[in-house]
Amino acid sequence: xxxxxxxxxxxxxxxxxxxxxxxxxxxxxxxxxxxxxxxxxxxxxxxxxxxxxxxxxxxxxxxxxxxxxxxxxxxxxxxxxxxxxxxxxxxxxxxxxxxxxxxxxxxxxxxxxxxxxxxxxxxxxxxxxxxxxxxxxxxxxxxxxxxxxxxxxxxxxxxxxxxxxxxxxxxxxxxxxxxxxxxxxxxxxxxxxxxxxxxxxxxxxxxxxxxxxxxxxxxxxxxxxxxxxxxxxxxxxxxxxxxxxxxxxxxxxxxxxxxxxxxxxxxxxxxxxxxxxxxxxxxxxxxxxxxxxxxxxxxxxxxxxxxxxxxxxxxxxxxxxxxxxxxxxxxxxxxxxxxxxxxxxxxxxxxxxxxxxxxxxxxxxxxxxxxxxxxxxxxxxxxxxxxxxxxxxxxxxxxxxxxxxxxxxxxxxxxxxxxxxxxxxxxxxxxxxxxxxxxxxxxxxxxxxxxxxxxxxxxxxxxxxxxxxxxxxxxxxxxxxxxxxxxxxxxxxxxxxxxxxxxxxxxxxxxxxxxxxxxxxxxxxxxxxxxxxxxxxxxxxxxxxxxxxxxxxxxxxxxxxxxxxxxxxxxxxxxxxxxxxxxxxxxxxxxxxxxxxxxxxxxxxxxxxxxxxxxxxxxxxxxxxxxxxxxxxxxxxxxxxxxxxxxxxxxxxxxxxxxxxxxxxxxxxxxxxxxxxxxxxxxxxxxxxxxxxxxxxxxxxxxxxxxxxxxxxxxxxxxxxxxxxxxxxxxxxxxxxxxxxxxxxxxxxxxx
Amino acid sequence: xxxxxxxxxxxxxxxxxxxxxxxxxxxxxxxxxxxxxxxxxxxxxxxxxxxxxxxxxxxxxxxxxxxxxxxxxxxxxxxxxxxxxxxxxxxxxxxxxxxxxxxxxxxxxxxxxxxxxxxxxxxxxxxxxxxxxxxxxxxxxxxxxxxxxxxxxxxxxxxxxxxxxxxxxxxxxx
Numbered sequence: 001x002x003x004x005x006x007x008x009x010x011x012x013x014x015x016x017x018x019x020x021x022x023x024x025x026x027x028x029x030x031x032x033x034x035x036x037x038x039x040x041x042x043x044x045x046x047x048x049x050x051x052x053x054x055x056x057x058x059x060x061x062x063x064x065x066x067x068x069x070x071x072x073x074x075x076x077x078x079x080x081x082x083x084x085x086x087x088x089x090x091x092x093x094x095x096x097x098x099x100x101x102x103x104x105x106x107x108x109x110x111x112x113x114x115x116x117x118x119x120x121x122x123x124x125x126x127x128x129x130x131x132x133x134x135x136x137x138x139x140x141x142x143x144x145x146x147x148x149x150x151x152x153x154x155x156x157x158x159x160x161x162x163x164x165x166x167x168x169x170x171x172x173x174x175x176x177x178x179x180x181x182x183x184x185x186x187x188x189x190x191x192x193x194x195x196x197x198x199x200x201x202x203x204x205x206x207x208x209x210x211x212x213x214x215x216x217x218x219x220x221x222x223x224x225x226x227x228x229x230x231x232x233x234x235x236x237x238x239x240x241x242x243x244x245x246x247x248x249x250x251x252x253x254x255x256x257x258x259x260x261x262x263x264x265x266x267x268x269x270x271x272x273x274x275x276x277x278x279x280x281x282x283x284x285x286x287x288x289x290x291x292x293x294x295x296x297x298x299x300x301x302x303x304x305x306x307x308x309x310x311x312x313x314x315x316x317x318x319x320x321x322x323x324x325x326x327x328x329x330x331x332x333x334x335x336x337x338x339x340x341x342x343x344x345x346x347x348x349x350x351x352x353x354x355x356x357x358x359x360x361x362x363x364x365x366x367x368x369x370x371x372x373x374x375x376x377x378x379x380x381x382x383x384x385x386x387x388x389x390x391x392x393x394x395x396x397x398x399x400x401x402x403x404x405x406x407x408x409x410x411x412x413x414x415x416x417x418x419x420x421x422x423x424x425x426x427x428x429x430x431x432x433x434x435x436x437x438x439x440x441x442x443x444x445x446x447x448x449x450x451x452x453x454x455x456x457x458x459x460x461x462x463x464x465x466x467x468x469x470x471x472x473x474x475x476x477x478x479x480x481x482x483x484x485x486x487x488x489x490x491x492x493x494x495x496x497x498x499x500x501x502x503x504x505x506x507x508x509x510x511x512x513x514x515x516x517x518x519x520x521x522x523x524x525x526x527x528x529x530x531x532x533x534x535x536x537x538x539x540x541x542x543x544x545x546x547x548x549x550x551x552x553x554x555x556x557x558x559x560x561x562x563x564x565x566x567x568x569x570x571x572x573x574x575x576x577x578x579x580x581x582x583x584x585x586x587x588x589x590x591x592x593x594x595x596x597x598x599x600x601x602x603x604x605x606x607x608x609x610x611x612x613x614x615x616x617x618x619x620x621x622x623x624x625x626x627x628x629x630x631x632x633x634x635x636x637x638x639x640x641x642x643x644x645x646x647x648x649x650x651x652x653x654x655x656x657x658x659x660x661x662x663x664x665x666x667x668x669x670x671x672x673x674x675x676x677x678x679x680x681x682x683x684x685x686x687x688x689x690x691x692x693x694x695x696x697x698x699x700x701x702x703x704x705x706x707x708x709x710x711x712x713x714x715x716x717x718x719x720x721x722x723x724x725x726x727x728x729x730x731x732x733x734x735x736x737x738x739x740x741x742x743x744x745x746x747x748x749x750x751x752x
Numbered sequence: 753x754x755x756x757x758x759x760x761x762x763x764x765x766x767x768x769x770x771x772x773x774x775x776x777x778x779x780x781x782x783x784x785x786x787x788x789x790x791x792x793x794x795x796x797x798x799x800x801x802x803x804x805x806x807x808x809x810x811x812x813x814x815x816x817x818x819x820x821x822x823x824x825x826x827x828x829x830x831x832x833x834x835x836x837x838x839x840x841x842x843x844x845x846x847x848x849x850x851x852x853x854x855x856x857x858x859x860x861x862x863x864x865x866x867x868x869x870x871x872x873x874x875x876x877x878x879x880x881x882x883x884x885x886x887x888x889x890x891x892x893x894x895x896x897x898x899x900x901x902x903x904x905x906x907x908x909x910x911x912x913x914x915x916x917x918x919x920x921x922x923x924x925x926x
């Protein structure tokens with residue numbers, strides 16, 4: 001039962017409500033006029049169906065542009081009065097709520113339209129269709145929008161509701177279409193573009209789909225860079241690219257990101273943020289592109305210098321240094337550091353890498369990281385030193401010298417300890433590895449030499465190479481060639497220091513001394529022998545030979561040696577008869593043969609002056625002792641010259657009268673390996689190992705079977721033992737192949 | 753207190769280091785001599801004799817191998833010996849004994865001790881491991897029967913068949 005209090009409370013509420021609606025009007029006339037106003041306003045706000053566009057293509061946005069169409073019957077002033085009345089009765093919020101519900105209820109009309117346009121888009125895939133859809137949506141939006149006079153609150157509430165409904169209704173396909181639309185506007189601006197941006201803005205798409213718009217911009221940049229600049233490394237492209245950005249991307253961005261900018265400055269400040277993002281993306285794209293191409297860029301150096309400078313700039317904006325290092329290491333591993341690549345090529349690429357990465361990253365952190373695998377690989381190659389040294393002395397005729405001709409030869413730089421008083425000291429870059437040394441950009445040769453721990457190996461190889469070159473010099477051009485070598489050695493002296501080159505000096509001196517001594521001896525007693533006299537202790541170990549020159553050669557050598565002993569009583573001449581050349585004139589019964597041949601060939605033909613038919617064994621015995629392969633090679637030289645003939649296998653006959661060269665004797669000629677006249681550094685290494693072999697033999701004899709580790713540690717007793725355990729393992733394996741040791745259960749023992 | 757300890761500490765350290773230094777230099781020169789001898793031994797190609805330090809950390813104890821010279825009764829037999837150098841080497845002779853039982857007039861069959869003049873009173877600093885090994889090798893073929901350590905062996909030395917039988921009875925191959 002309602003109490004009196006409750007009753008009076010309801011009464012008060014009712015009076016209050018009634019007064020609000022009826023205002024101060026007499027009776028209920030206020031209430032009546034309010035009802036009328038409500039109806040007018042309601043009718044005005046009702047979301048109308050703007051009808052189905054006759055044809056999608058034909059729906060011109062221009063016709064709907066402007067004020068939303070109203071029924072002719074609606075008088076706008078009447079509507080305004082009605083709203084005013086409602087407002088005064090403070091019923092506007094309720095009015096709004098009803099209106100928004102109506103919008104929601106009628107939104108299905110818009111959805112139908114969206115579906116129609118999208119179906120069309122599925123068929124024609126034309127961004128224009130999406131544009132039409134957008135315009136159509138704007139039309140819907142404008143038609144339903146309440147008049148301005150209702151104030152921003154209502155307007156905002158309406159926009160929010162419309163957009164919420166819209167975005168929930170737009171299917172996923174729309175996004176694809178939207179992106180295509182943006183992209184098409186970027187590539188080829190159409191007259192509707194400005195209006196399109198305005199429409200996006202109206203519909204709230206600009207904010208909501210900002211990510212998509214940005215993606216479109218990014219993709220455009222990526223596409224452009226890849227299309228235009230891939231594999232073009234000759235010049236710096238960043239300035240051009242920036243220009244392109246400002247003429248192509250920036251104008252497109254303006255309506256989107258600088259909407260409502262009143263002045264250029266205003267626009268610039270609005271664009272600053274997004275512009276930085278686009279610029280970053282541009283840098284990143286270029287950086288990625290160049291990173292993927294880095295190996296070929298290095299191959300192309302110095303033609304690709306522009307690309308490298310670009311890369312340096314990009315890397316300052318984009319932190320992709322680690323990626324670059326990884327990419328280059330991977331490329332090197334795949335394309336360079338494999339058995340198929342020539343050592344010379346690897347060295348060239350390494351030098352190019354050094355130069356390139358110095359452009360990209362002057363402190364050398366990147367270089368250090370990239371170079372490490374290359375250096376380790378080069379260290380394992382047996383011919384690395386030889387290649388470097390050959391390059392140093394200008395041995396290769398390819399012209400692709402590792403060293404720039406213009407480079408000033410400088411002394412080798414030793415890695416020196418940190419100088420704590422260096423006023424120009426800089427901290428190490430943050431991404432430097434623990435092993436990193438901030439070494440000043442040293443010259444290429446220093447870097448190459450530093451692949452190995454000591455430069456002694458280079459000096460040794462240099463000596464071997466120089467010896468080969470000096471011995472190859474023929475009599476006629478002696479002085480000029482020796483001078484050339486002298487020049488080379490002088491340059492090398494600057495790099496390696498006087499002391500290291502001293503042996504080479506002696507070798508050069510031997511060459512000129514030989515000539516002087518020879519002139520002297522010739523003046524005493526003319527001889528046709530012109531030896532090169534070398535100091536045994538200063539030349540690399542020359543391969544010895546057991547050839548004894550027969551007949552007249554022997555006489556000539558003896559006569560010369562005698563004369564030499566007269567002029568230099570304290571020295572003894574030891575012949576290396578297998579080196580050098582002999583100029584021969586053979587007088588046969590019907591012809592003369594005039595040839596330059598190696599000594600062994602001369603020795604054989606000399607034997608044929610004793611009798612006409614020799615067997616291989618007799619010939620070999622005749623010249624002392626010589627390798628069968630070498631002997632055969634020498635004999636074949638004569639057979640080729642038509643001087644000898646092999647009548648039956650291993651029996652040779654001198655052709656006093658020339659014979660028609662019959663069917664070529666079918667003899668499989670073993671490929672005579674060109675024997676190096678000198679024992680190279682490797683051979684010296686083997687000699688050294690022979691010394692260690694005595695130690696190994698000694699310990700295995702007395703201490704019984706031993707493990708490799710034990711042998712390695714026991715070898716510390718040997719003087720100057722510096723081999724690694726891997727080298728020792730290789731040596732032991734070789735010894736086992738030659739049957740001197742056997743390995744069982746990891747223990748090595750001597751074969752009895 | 754601080755002053756006191758600090759004045760004492762360096763003194764004791766220096767005394768110790770001096771003592772260390774003198775002994776290290778002495779040992780160092782012996783080590784150097786032994787290293788050189790090892791090098792010489794390894795480079796000389798004397799058939800049938802060989803020796804090598806027991807471990808790389810201690811050069812003062814070596815193990816050697818002697819093979820009986822051809823055309824002697826010991827031909828083809830290998831004997832292992834151990835050589836221990838004193839800190840006063842080469843002014844004092846190294847002590848040497850046979851590890852492989854050696855039936856020989858001048859070798860004690862159970863202890864392996866050797867009676868050889870250059871290893872006792874006739875020792876001189878000019879001898880080396882190499883010369884010792886050579887002397888031992890020749891001793892095998894030419895014993896000094898005048899001062900035998902093994903009188904039985906000396907007694908039957910002149911009857912090679914009996915001697916060989918006794919020798920092979922005691923010999924153990926390596």
